Amino acid sequence: MSLRRAKWRRCLLALIGIIPVVLSAPTPVAAEMLVQNPPATVPSPQQDIQPAAPSTPKPEQQRPSIWGEPTEVRIAIYVIDVDGIDSANQRFSASVYVQARWNIPFLRHEGPAPLIRQTTSVWTPLLVLVNGQQAWSAFPPYVEIAPNGEVAFRQKVWGWFSQPLQRRDFPFDKQRLAFHIVAAGLNENEVKMVPLERDGQSLSGMAAQFSMPDFNVADWRAEVRPYLQGGHAPGLAGFILEIDVERLPSYYSWKVILPLCLIIMMSWIPRWLDPKESGTSFSISTTAFLTLVAYLFAIIVLLPRVAYLTRMDRFVLLSTFLVFVGLVQTVATTHLVNSGRNVLAAQINWVSRIVYPILLLFVLAVSFA
Secondary structure (H helix, E strand, C coil), rough: CCCHHHHHHHHHHHHHHHHHHHCCCCHHHHHHHHHHHCCCCCCCCCCCCCCCCCCCCHHHHHCCCCCCCCCEEEEEEEEEEEEEEEEECEEEEEEEEEEEEEEEEHHHCCCCCCEEEEHHHCCCCCCECCCCCEEECCCCEEEECCCCEEEEEEEEEEEEECCCCCCCCCCCEEEEEEEEEEEEEEECCEEEEEEEEEEEEEEEEEEECCCCEEEEEEEEEEEEECCCCCHHHCCEEEEEEEEEEEEEHHHHHHHHHHHHHHHHHHCCCHHHHCCCHHHHHHHHHHHHHHHHHHHHHHHHHHHCCCCCCHHHHHHHHHHHHHEEEEEHHHHHHHHHHCCEEEEEEHHHHHHHHHHHHHHHHHHHHHHHH
């Protein structure tokens, strides 16, 4: 019995040893294919590997030009809305529609329907808004190609745009908002921008009304203007649309200027009281000054944070000075009464009734005239 088990064990081991050899051996068909198509040999480190030749761009991906002349790009900018102006951060938010057209003869086709291509498959002037900070595009990056080879690019952009603001006349200031679009990396000798027109009228423009509540549009203009890097020519080919806006001062007139005038007039009340009522006069003057300080803390968020003085800053400082002078006069009048000089104290109060209104008019004139 043991001899039979040993015999079967030897047979099983022999069979296990034969299976890998059979599996690794090529079939007749595979052997014939190996003979006809031997495997490629891996080059040795000593062999030179020639670099691949750079691929030549397709004609439609090259800038279309006739005898080296600049490519004409017709462009239009339409401002859909200006949401608001952030004076503290020197920027504004807006929604803009941009349309550009140019011709590529190699893209002519029989039509009649236009072709749709990705912007990476054809030449484009790489239009960029120079002063754009954060922008979100509404349309995918595609162009539309007419049968005559005219390429149309359209895009709607919403975002924040940087803009240096001059606020010395705040809150009666005027600002200029700009949308400057350029062909990135292409100067005036390579791309010539012209206004896009229809029936002799430029397609650039803006909506009849914006949603910004504190500014009013005074004027606008659109023109070809290169972007000069460092102020040196030639600049990048560009097109700009500018909007002149005026701040509506009614909000600041009712919420800041008028309350400050009332606080100043409050500090005049002791001038109409008997100088002997020193306690009442001192309480009113102190209350007026503390009210002014508390109010300034409340309105400081409404004032632009700039290194120079605006018209509103000048008015606030002079108003504070007037209220402080009234407090000092109350202290001086109280001292005169305690010294027995009641007549002199009454004369000072009488003159102050005329002088203080004149000083307030002078402050208003110096600040806002």
